[in-house]
Amino acid sequence: MPKDSGIGASSKRREDVRFLTGAGNYTDDINIRGQAHVYFLRSDVAHGKINGIDSSTAEAMPGVVRIFTGKDFEGIGGLPCGWQVTDRHGEVMQEPPHPVLAQGKVRHVGDPIAAVVADTAEQARDAAEAIEVDLEELPAVINMKEALKEGATKVHDDLTSNLCYDWGFVEENKGAVEEAIQNAAHVTTLELVNNRLVANPMEPRVAVGDFERGTGNSTLYTTSQNPHVIRLLMGAFVLGIPEHKLRVVAPDVGGGFGTKIFHYAEEAFCTFAAKAINRPVKWTSSRSEAFISDAHGRDHVTKIELALDADNNFTAIRTETHANMGAYLSTFAPSVPTWLHGVLMAGNYKTPNIYVNVKAVFTNTVPVDAYRGAGRPEATYQLERVIDKAARELGVDPIALRRQNFITEFPYDTPVAVTYDTGDYGATMDKLEEMADIAGFAERRKQSEAKGKLRGLGINCYIEACGIAPSNLVGQLGARAGLYESATVRVNATGGLVVMTGSHSHGQGHETAFPQVIADMIGIDESMVEIVHGDTANTPMGMGTYGSRSLAVGGSAMVRAAEKVINKAKKIAAHLMEASDADIELKDGAFSVAGTDKSVAWGDVCLAAYVPHNYPLEDIEPGLEETAFYDPSNFTYPSGAYACEVEVDPDTGKVTIERMMAADDFGNVVNPMIVSGQVHGGLAQGIGQALLENCVYDENGQLLSASYMDYAMPRAADLPNFEVDHSCATPCTHNPLGVKGCGEAGAIGSPPSVVNAVIDALNSGGKDVPHIDMPMSPARVWAAMNGAAATGHGTAEGRSLGGASS
């Protein structure tokens, strides 16, 4: 029987009522009396030297309050990078400065040169057009391989080259991997591109800076996934504002997908300018601006080799990746191709020898950072593609080949430094085979062929690491932040609770799911619990939401705080009932004394805590409010098996997804409906990456896919009805809820199954096509089938980032 409340119930998302009825409070809804508006004049060239800026005409234009340039920020810090990677040779990465406004040079289309603050946004834009910038265009480097050549144009003059780092992992494995590859019975090699993406949350970024002259306090309202992180980075590293004088608020946020984790120049600018002009300053990104100023995602070019013995056991994996950093290091950029990517390279398989090499490269493009899955989709994609290719080369069943190599015993230490606590890959594969009706596929293929279509079936597994932790380990790995989470549980006198969490909801449904946990712990109605998040003024220092960490880490902190509350409440109850605390039980919203019929209601205990007339004041303080910080001892490892069935129109190359199945192991599930929704969204984005989305620069660094006219977003009609299941649950062994995280799985698990399915379809039609890079647009599929050119100049093929497709 499905539950109708508490853990395991599909409680309806309470926040949706306000989102769907126009009652949300998004950052752009915030308008402060007297606010001015800023327009950023951005570079229209990828690389250029600023010889001068003449803003005299613009300054005299109507409504203009002040025009800022790089000069105004000379004494001020740049945007910091939150992760320092140490390379193969023990050297730390090259870390260029990242100014708020360009200092002498622009390094990508969209780099802000000047900021015009005016009474209205239109006036600011009018004036920006009157600014004369003497910009000397320089040659740009876009192609990663070109960027690493001797004598290449440097993105940053002060660095020795465009190489940010050359990372080897695990360096000690290198020799053994080489040997295993030499001794292998079979080696499958695959070169591929993980296409660059633009996150495109529905709500573009917004920042409103405010300065209170009376108190000297600054406030920033911003579209962020982690307001405390922004407060720390911006306060301590950029503007020098102590945290007690700075408040950061991220109210309702309309989607983030990673791109709203990072600290951006516009946030620092609005906070700085508000004080400088003594007026609130607001910036609202246009969609066009988002394309050239939001951090992009993915953009890896990889060569992977899989070695097998004569019995088809995996013996070694070696990968070599070029990862695009863009022109500057965005907040967590260096960690994505390394610690979020290399450590996942074992996948679900017991491959004994693994070596991962990553060269991170600066180019004259928008910075690249985490996007839904961040590093893990890139790892999963190459691994699951090369396994599929190996199965095809060896003529073995791709499911059997995977099963044969599954890790089956837990905990399992991978050769890439992590320990999987638990999992059951056979179980999710069994489930998938049942859902996907693999046995019926041959018949479905026949039906497609009768319509003149090719049909393919693709499957893959995935493993991911969520709730990145523990802090002391990530510190050794280069993180410049802790990765715990916090929660304060405040019980009110009449028994209702407010949970102030350091996690942040930007669509995930925390306001619904978190109360389900508390309601279960106490035995009260979910409606008695309210979740507060997103404001540094009323939540404890927390690290925010990304990497599928909210419930696993933030939820655990909440559980720990609630346990403290309950323990204290038991003491109060014991006093009221004149019993020993050890005998007190809490169930269905009432405390009782074991073995007696004595009982006192939750609400009465809460009231006693705040009206402590009959209260053990000598032993415990009044009040009922506790805070906990939770630092996990390990990652969590969700896993699963996905299947996709496609039809390919051989005349046009158009791919349609006919069926998409996901069998996930998320450990315990608090709200199955929300979890399914998270998987649906992830699948849509994964299918978007596989078939549609592509961020394309031309050789001069102009963004060709700079609007929805050219950047193809997935739409409902592109997607089938998803079949998702999360009944295979191996609860996480190291957090109190046994939960693993589900936010990114869909985006991690789906691209390889889509590509595997298309390759299967083409091969069934007699086309010996080993690989097609994503997105598998009709043009690319047709070209692959016919050995022709897919697209024109300035395309992803044209830029051929690291040489994978050259």
Place this chain on the structure above:
Amino acid sequence: MYNFEFEQPTTVADAVKALSEEDAQALGGGQTLLPTMKQRLAMPSKLVSLTAIDEIKGVKKDGDQLVIGGGTTHGTVAREAAASYPGLAGLASKIGDPAVRNRGTMGGSLANNDPSACYPAALLASGGTVVTDRREIAADDYFQGMFTTALEEGEIITAVKLPIPEKSNYQKFEQPASRFPLVGVFVAKYAGGVRVAVTGASNEGVFRWTEAEEALSGDFSASALEGLSASAEGMISDIHGSSEYRAHLIGVMTKRAVTAAA
């Protein structure tokens, strides 16, 4: 958007007068012009809205031709031409989304002559006539390359006359992002012969595929096109498809249009 003045005349004569001012521009459904203005790529000093002029709206059958007012929305064409000219109605029903179809007009689409617009293919394949406030222009003379037409400054398309074919069909292969045609082919069969117009594909905008017209005029079937291929020369090559791919799609879409029409 820059500031502009706005006028909404109710007769063609008043609209022509208003448009005689320098930098005045006609506003149809605004589905192309307004986004362009928002991006500050166009800065008319005055917009002359045509939406209140009843005399340029509506779909009428006049003998063996259909007369469609220049201010008629795509949505109206989709509904009201369905019985008389289903090939055209089918085309209109697939332009953009409902909001675009309820605002965008045939006159606006033809005046703009986007190389990827749908209506130009219908007009050219129908051998129709563009009627303006001052003259009539045959389809074959009207299109003069991408975004270029025979229209003069301030000239208003008041109507379009389309001879109704015996059979017709439009096949649109969508560009994945914009969902405009990557290649669109309109095939129309008349007693006197077949006309085939191709949009989306060429750097010169809409054009007639005369080899296919000849083949189909003798035998209106997909098999008549066997062995025929459009040349990739002059075809658009961009991030969504090479010129070879577009040329290939012309063949595929023409066959499909013939099959659907026959």
